[in-house]
Amino acid sequence: LLLRWRRRRGLWRKVKEAQQRQERSLVKMDMVARSFREQHPSVNMVSILSLSLPELSKKLRDGSLPPEHVFYAYVGKALQIATETNCITEYLEESETQLRKAGPVKPGLLYGVPVSIKDSIDCQGYDSTLGFIKNLNKPAEEDSVVVQVLKRQGAIPFVKTNVPQSLISYDCKNLLFGQTCNPLLYTRTSGGSSGGEGALIGGGGSILGFGTDVGGSLRFPAAFCGVCALKPTGNRLSKKGVLSGVVGQKAAVAALGPMAKDVESLALCMRALLCEDMFSLDSTVPPLPFNEEVYSGTKPLRIGYYETDFFTMPSPAMRRAVRETKQLLEDAGHTLVPFELLNVDYILFNLFVRGMFADGGVSFLKKFKGELEKGSLGLFLWMAKSPNWLKTVLSWIAKPFVPRFSCIVRNMRTNTVDEVWSLHHEIEEFCHQFTAQWKKLNLDAMICPMLGPALTIGYPQKLSVAVSYTMLYNVLDFPAGVVPVTLSTDQDEEELQGYQGYFQDWWDRTLAEAFRHGEGMPVAVQCVTLPWQEELCLRLMKEVETL
Secondary structure, rough: HHHHHHHHEEEEEEEHHHHHHHHHHHHHHHHHHHHHHHHOOOOOOOHHOOOOOHHHHHHHHHHOOOHHHHHHHHHHHHHHHHHOOOOEEHHHOOOHHHHHHOOOOOOOOOOEEEEEEOOOOOOOOOOOOOOHHHOOOOEEOOOHHHHHHHHHOOOOOEEEOOOOOOOOOOOEEEEEEEEEEEEEEEEEEOOOOOOHHHHHHHHOOOEEEEEEOOOOOOOOHHHHHOEEEEEEOOOOOOOOOOOOOOOOOOOOOEEEEEEEEEEHHHHHHHHOOOOOOHHHHOOOOOOOOOHHHHHOOOOOEEEEEEOOOOOOOOHHHHHHHHHHOOOOOOOHEEEEEEEEOHHHHHHHHHHHHHOOOOOOOHHHHHHOOOOOOOOOHHHHHHHHHHHHHHHHHHHHHHOOOOHHHHHHHHOOOOOOHHHHHHHHHHHHHHHHHHHHHHHHHOOEEEEEEOOOOOEEEHHHHHOOOHHHHHHHHOOOOEEEEEEEEEEEOHHHHHHHHHOOOOOOHHHHHEEEEEEEEOOOOEEEEEEOOOOOHHHHHHHHHHHHHOO
């Protein structure tokens, strides 16, 4: 007992140190921003912060705006948003050295642009914690490939942002740095796992940020905080030097992608990253430069759409968002075709959950060994620890009363190698079937719902099943972007009174509660294309945004 008490005390000391380091980061940001303002009182910070990324980068590259003016304007604003939402975990002090070395204008497309980086993306000399104590004081030995390419394009990574413990969550809370709130309404979650990015960009404290997505982790924060994000095909951008929540699983394809206030900024970012540097630093990334012709195309598109996946009943605002977007696209001359989504429950449980935890959750469990808080994942971790026979019995008992819970438990059993191979084969077959259905309808792209408005803090951990709209495109490995299209209204709130869900179980009742009182919060739609067609995805996103 004494040894355990000492160990726990040692762990709490480390937590305290991490929080003090976070506090020192914010103090340092305050110092440098204030010092700059005192020395340059005439610099109009507000006008700098009001520029879009394309406008800002143009001014930086033609020399009409000095990089230090932009840098300190964003450091000041980022500090304000961090104080309000708790989104920043660390200030990258090297950014000031990089700024001083910037010198005369370089050819990089992102010259002088300050960018924010998710905690799990390696920056040399800084921790990538994933919210775990065991990852503290283990600074990355080198920059991840994406950070190296950003620097070569002239960008200045200046902060790292908060994530939920383990990344396997669409909330944003961990024991080290606490809860990140939504900048638009502090009682709502910023989403996750790239939640720090969502809050910082949504609040205007960063003009361009980077996150990862294995079940919706870029799309949830962007949608909840009212900004845009692109989850590319899994290997369009390098993931070298990027940590993941569940290492080695191949069922749900993770992707690294950008988040920004508007679609044009995402396109500029992809243009900058899809360069020779990216392809030579990571030879597994296909050498496909940004296709300008596709992005700036004007021919009318044939677009599939669906209002529901018949698994997670959309909130009234979600359904309205798709309907209104569909109508606007039709009025603009595009052809909209209904797309029927089948067996989403099977895909979620038997492909996604089973694939993520094909080892029975053993590797996921290992990450929590020796940690202080299991938090909201208590039941989940207990299931992972349980032997197969207990999971089978529990699944059988639960089936008549809570069929969805029964499916989760059953699909968290430890699989044999033979079963894993057959699962991977099944996923391949599913991708072929989905693509065949897409081709039969002769589609260019698709629009579909995105969960929203932002859920109340504390609810995502109870509602893992609500990832159905996003996880689908990780299993398929299709590019998927989100664009905010409307705000939740009083009428949406009124209609929510009749929300029952498709299963009318505890999860459906809880989701109805989580949606409540979201009036005025943004609601987005997803735009989807076939693999490697990020430019077409961005083109549709741009069209939706413009309309």
